[in-house]
Amino acid sequence: MKNLLLLFFVCCSYLLVAQNKIPSKESQIATAIIAAPDMYKEEAKVIGYNSDGELVTLREGNNGLICLADDPNVEGISVACYSDKLEPFMARGRELTAEGRAKEKQDIRKKEIDDGTIIMPEEPAIVYVVSADESDYDIQTGTLNDYHIRYVFYKPYMTVEETGLPDKPAGPGAPWLMDAGTHRSHIMITPPRK
Secondary structure (H helix, E strand, C coil): CHHHHHHHHHHHHHHHHHHHCCCCHHHHHHHHHHHCCHHHHCCCEEEEECCCCCEEEEECCCCCEEEECCCCCCCCEEEEEEEHHHHHHHHHHHHHHHCCCCCCHHHHHHHHHHCCCCCCCCCCEEEEEEEECHHHEECCCCEECCCEEEEEEECCCCCHHHHCCCCCCCCCCCCEEECCCCCCCEEEECCCCC
8 A cells, every 4th residue: 555655645746846847928929039130020820848748839920930948858058940931841740749650750851752742942941049958948948058059951852962061060050061962951050068
């Protein structure tokens, strides 16, 4: 009987901790829009997590930018804002990961881009990514005391020859082409840390 009570207490404690791990809607929005340029913050759509840990729209938007709140089940803090033109690509990635198909995700999305199931933008579309340590995060207010930003421009099948960019970092803050020639080619710009 004592062991059953102990097990019950441990399970209840775990559930309470797990529930408290998901920040409030307001906190998630505040953190997610850190990645957006100031001119887009107020009108960006924000996707985050409800109290059951499900991905939901926390705030509708109307300026073509979507911000994704931090996943409370992944270590560290990472938020991103991106052009709504990338939403089919991003949403499909989230869907495949939720289905337990993360290892196959790249191959599946490549096929779907190639066959036109996922429509990608014709011009490079921006993603702003902000990352931080959990120690720099205030879960109550959604503020980050210290964070790092990088800029990513997605367009399938960009090549080194087409862009004139190197395929590896050439120096701090210099743009380069990652995954050149593939369905997930993207220009990376990572400003140096302060």
